[in-house]
Amino acid sequence: MYMKILKFxxxxxxxxxxxxxxxxxxxxxDKNMFIGDVIELQxxxxxxxxxxxxxxxxxxxxxxxxxxxxxxxxxDFDSDEEMYATYSKYYKTEVNQNTKLKIIRFELIN
Numbered sequence: 049m050y051m052k053i054l055k056f057x058x059x060x061x062x063x064x065x066x067x068x069x070x071x072x073x074x075x076x077x078d079k080n081m082f083i084g085d086v087i088e089l090q091x092x093x094x095x096x097x098x099x100x101x102x103x104x105x106x107x108x109x110x111x112x113x114x115x116x117x118x119x120x121x122x123x124d125f126d127s128d129e130e131m132y133a134t135y136s137k138y139y140k141t142e143v144n145q146n147t148k149l150k151i152i153r154f155e156l157i158n
Contacts, residue, residue, distance in 0.1 A: 051086065051087065051088050052079045052081065052085055052086075052087045052088070053079070053087060053088045053089075053090055054072060054074075054079075054081075054087050054088075054089055054090070054101075054152070054154075055089075055090045055091070055092040055095070056072070056089065056090070056091065056092060057091075057092050058091055058092065058093065060123065061091055061098055063123065064089060064098075064099070064156070065098065065099065065156070067156065068121075069121060069122065069123060070121035070153060070154060070155065071120065071121035071122045071151060071152065071153045071154070072122070072151075072152050072154070073122065073135070073149045073150070073151055073152075074149060074150045074152060075135065075139050075141075075143070075147065075148070075149050075150075076139070077150045077152075081103055081106055081150065081152050082103060082106060083103050083104060083105060083106060084102070084103060085102070085103040086100060086101070086102050086103075086157065087100065087101055087102075087103065087154070088100055089101055099156055099157075100156070100157040101154035101155060101156050101157055102154060102155050102157055103152060103153070103154050104153050104154060104155050105151070105152075105153035106150055106151070106152055106153075107150070107151045108148060108149070108150050108151075109148070109149070109151070110145060110146055110147060110148050110149070111128075111131065111132065111135075111143065111144065111145050111146075111147050111149060112144075112145030112146060118151050121153060122151075128145070132144055132145075132147075135147070135149075
């Protein structure tokens with residue numbers, strides 16, 4: 049059976065494992081993540097698995113619509129400009145307040 053995979057930058061892996069990061073924002077969700085999916089968590093560069101999780105919520109909106117609840121469980125940014133720059137770098141395309149994203153909340157599985 050094929051397992052869906054979410055990859056995280058190396059500096060985020062400890063945050064995921066500690067439970068302080070329980071949400072991820074994704075553009076162009078080509079994996080069609082749904083509530084109830086069990087996913088493998090991997091480190092981005094090495095593709096090394098570091099855990100499994102269950103998807104508990106998926107919400108789609110634009111960056112400009114994000115509120116404090118949407119940011120819970122996600123790493124903080126000092127400004128919207130930093131947030132847009134980070135995602136522009138990740139996805140190699142311009143990201144702004146109109147860019148759509150999926151907020152994917154997950155719980156680690158032991």
